[in-house]
Amino acid sequence: MQIILKHMVDLPQTPAAMPLALPRFPTLPLTGLADLTDLAHLADATRRRLLGLGAALTLPGCTWQNTLNNAPPVTLPGTRQLDLRAPGMPGPGAPDRVHRIMVAVPPAPPPPQGYPVLYLLDGNLLFTPTAQLMRNRFARGPSVPTQGAVVVGLGYADSAVLDLSARSYDYTPPAPGPATDERGRAEGGADHFLDFIDQQVRPLVEGSLPIDTTRQTFFGHSYGGLCVLHALLTRPGGFQRYVAASPSIWWRDGFVLQALPGFLAHAARQPADAPALQLLLTQGEREARPATPSTPALAPASASDPARDALRRQRQNAPGIPALMDGLRGAPGLALRFASFPGADHGGAMLPAAQQALAMAIGD
Secondary structure, three states: OOEOOOOOOOOOOOOOOOOOOOOOOOOEOOOOHHHHHHHHHHHHHHHHHHHHHHHHHOOOOOOOOOOHHHOOOOOOOOEEEEEEEEOOOOOOOOOOEEEEEEEEOOOOOOOOOOEEEEEEOOHHHHHHHHHHHHHHOOOOOOOOOOOOOEEEEEEEOOOOOOOHHHHHHHOOOOOOOOOEOOOOOEOOOHHHHHHHHHHHHHHHHHHHOOEEEEEEEEEEEOHHHHHHHHHHHHOOOOOOEEEEEOOOOOHHHOHHHHHHHHHHHHHHOOOOOOOOEEEEEEEEOOOOOOOOOOOHHHOOOOOOOHHHHHHHHHHHHOOOHHHHHHHHOOOOOEEEEEEEEOOOOOOOOHHHHHHHHHHHHHOO
């Protein structure tokens, strides 16, 4: 009887990898019990060589090893981004700023009237999860009909998740008083930012994709929600649907509410058959709880961060969502809704609100 011992190893090949030369192993004819001892020695030697080979394959310097360091980045299908320049913030010699516009297109043909659009503030933070939520609607394939929306993230061309200085300027209305906040960040640039959206971003999107201009939604959270309310109250009809999530109505002692009379006067002049504007206000359930001495909102003042304490006092004493809803209730041509997210705080209410905004943009 003759037994042939063979060694076979399959290794992944990469463009940079060289074929690995393995040692040739002899064959042994088995003619008696003594040969079994030789076979055992050969098997032991083979095992040691294979263990050595396995260790070599894990060395960092091995050119054939596939590592995460050399792997390509994750990309989201159906998305593009483009950087657009805009004037800098106030101040002598302020450089131009670069806005990053991120766009996700549904993986399905547009409806006859074109895609609806959802414009997101804080795009660096919110674009990726919201775009994926939109794509998830198509996960069951063409056998389950569904609709999507073009998602446009309005962000900044830097690596920060939140550009605090940029959003403090872009998302706050022009108001009397100091030109900066307690931390020295410029404020009051919302009108310039809304002009940038109207004059550069929307024409770019509408010139590149089939868009339904009668179904456009504007979403923002926190300071972004303040910007959404400013757009609605001072430029009604620029969008058809507005979602203000946990809006910073407290800013400058509720300054945004001063635009209510002008909005109501405009609404009263609209034809009775004009399409109604839609406003969705959202808030985390924990944000609406009455403050108590044990809550972080009323924690003792911090001598090391007076700017934070000043903001805390503004939030405590300024009007909020109830005052806004009282002012808007019964406004002609406005469909007003409110949603609260159980157990959510200010930050935790952001993604549920974005999901609601997507559903509103699509028309669910």
